[in-house]
Amino acid sequence: MRVLSGIQPTGRFHWGNYFGAIRQYVALQSHPDDAFYFIANLHALTTVRDAAVLREYTYNAALDLLGLGLDPGKATLFVQSDVPEVSELCWILMTVANMGLLERCHAYKDKKAKGVAADTGLFTYPVLMAADILLYDSDLVPVGEDQNQHIEVARDLAGTFNHLFGETFVLPKGYILPDSAKVVGTDGENKMSKSYNNTIEVFEDVGVMKKKVMRITTDSRPVEMPKDPNTDPLYQLYSLFASREKASEMAELYRKGGFGYGMIKKELAELAADYFAEARERREVLAAQPEKVREILGDGAARARKKAAEVLLRAQTACGIKG
Numbered sequence: 168m169r170v171l172s173g174i175q176p177t178g179r180f181h182w183g184n185y186f187g188a189i190r191q192y193v194a195l196q197s198h199p200d201d202a203f204y205f206i207a208n209l210h211a212l213t214t215v216r217d218a219a220v221l222r223e224y225t226y227n228a229a230l231d232l233l234g235l236g237l238d239p240g241k242a243t244l245f246v247q248s249d250v251p252e253v254s255e256l257c258w259i260l261m262t263v264a265n266m267g268l269l270e271r272c273h274a275y276k277d278k279k280a281k282g283v284a285a286d287t288g289l290f291t292y293p294v295l296m297a298a299d300i301l302l303y304d305s306d307l308v309p310v311g312e313d314q315n316q317h318i319e320v321a322r323d324l325a326g327t328f329n330h331l332f333g334e335t336f337v338l339p340k341g342y343i344l345p346d347s348a349k350v351v352g353t354d355g356e357n358k359m360s361k362s363y364n365n366t367i368e369v370f371e372d373v374g375v376m377k378k379k380v381m382r383i384t385t386d387s388r389p390v391e392m393p394k395d396p397n398t399d400p401l402y403q404l405y406s407l408f409a410s411r412e413k414a415s416e417m418a419e420l421y422r423k424g425g426f427g428y429g430m431i432k433k434e435l436a437e438l439a440a441d442y443f444a445e446a447r448e449r450r451e452v453l454a455a456q457p458e459k460v461r462e463i464l465g466d467g468a469a470r471a472r473k474k475a476a477e478v479l480l481r482a483q484t485a486c487g488i489k490g
């Protein structure tokens with residue numbers, strides 16, 4: 168069974184990306200042939216319009232993922248554009264993609280609703296994502312709830328193609344993380360996201376991270392008042408990092424009342440620094456060996472291309488452009 172997922176290099180990864188996506192990638196890796204993960208730089212082109220910045224984000228994404236525990240001995244890690252077969256499959260799939268289907272996809276629909284001009288890259292973004300998935304005979308695609316619609320598009324396009332040209336593509340399944348896995352942002356209100364400017368980066372300088380934690384928005388209920396931990400954003404962040412016992416002790420404290428938020432913030436900052444300390448060290452060791460990172464990505468691309476060539480040929484033969 169092949170697990171596949173992609174993540175866009177549109178900035179440095181934050182706690183939401185880690186707990187909502189990357190942690191699952193690491194948990195699902197077992198053998199390079201079974202776990203394919205890639206850095207979606209072709210998708211990022213729809214928003215990052217600076218070559219040097221995109222290069223830097225892409226390289227840092229690789230370092231971050233490896234630091235966080237993606238193991239090239241257990242997973243294939245590659246950069247999307249290093250497998251040019253994906254662009255050809257994208258075109259083939261575009262020829263069977265219904266306009267209405269893409270018009271309903273939220274990235275494009277939301278932009279249009281706001282009256283912002285969208286380019287065709289954004290409009291056909293879900294087709295490229297379908298190509299990413301179908302090109303490797305992927306069975307399972309772990310993603311956040313927001314990507315569910317795109318998995319449906321991939322299934323739809325695979326089904327249409329198979330219907331027209333005979334069994335060609337494996338129908339993928341989404342492995343959708345529950346909504347409760349959503350990490351709240353430092354505004355205490357919205358989900359943590361670059362677009363809300365409420366993020367804390369995984370490899371943020373520890374001093375900066377602490378400052379950001381101290382600035383997390385909390386309510387102004389008096390110290391002595393008992394509070395419900397389950398509805399408190401600070402508690403939600405705290406429990407991502409705390410052991411089960413520590414989290415339940417803290418929940419008890421919330422119910423009793425009589426504490427200020429500052430003390431919890433200090434503890435959260437310390438827990439978060441410890442939590443990522445090993446990953447940070449691993450990342451630093453790799454950062455000093457850029458040739459090793461390039462080698463890992465080169466090997467990953469070679470492995471991915473082998474599978475891609477096989478599936479692309481199958482699709483080309485099925486629809487009559489080869490053979």
Ligand code: ADP
Nearest residue numbers: 183184187188310311348349350358359360361
């Ligand atoms: P951003 O919203 O910061 O641009 P992305 O949309 O690039 O982040 O998200 C990349 C991955 O991380 C997706 O799989 C997404 O579901 C997950 N993710 C992003 N933000 C969160 C969050 N706050 N909580 C849980 N998962 C998240």
Ligand code: TRP
Nearest residue numbers: 172173174175207210296299300
């Ligand atoms: N669109 C996904 C996101 O923004 C990233 C992505 C691109 C992806 N291609 C994919 C995810 C294929 C899973 C499978 O998070």
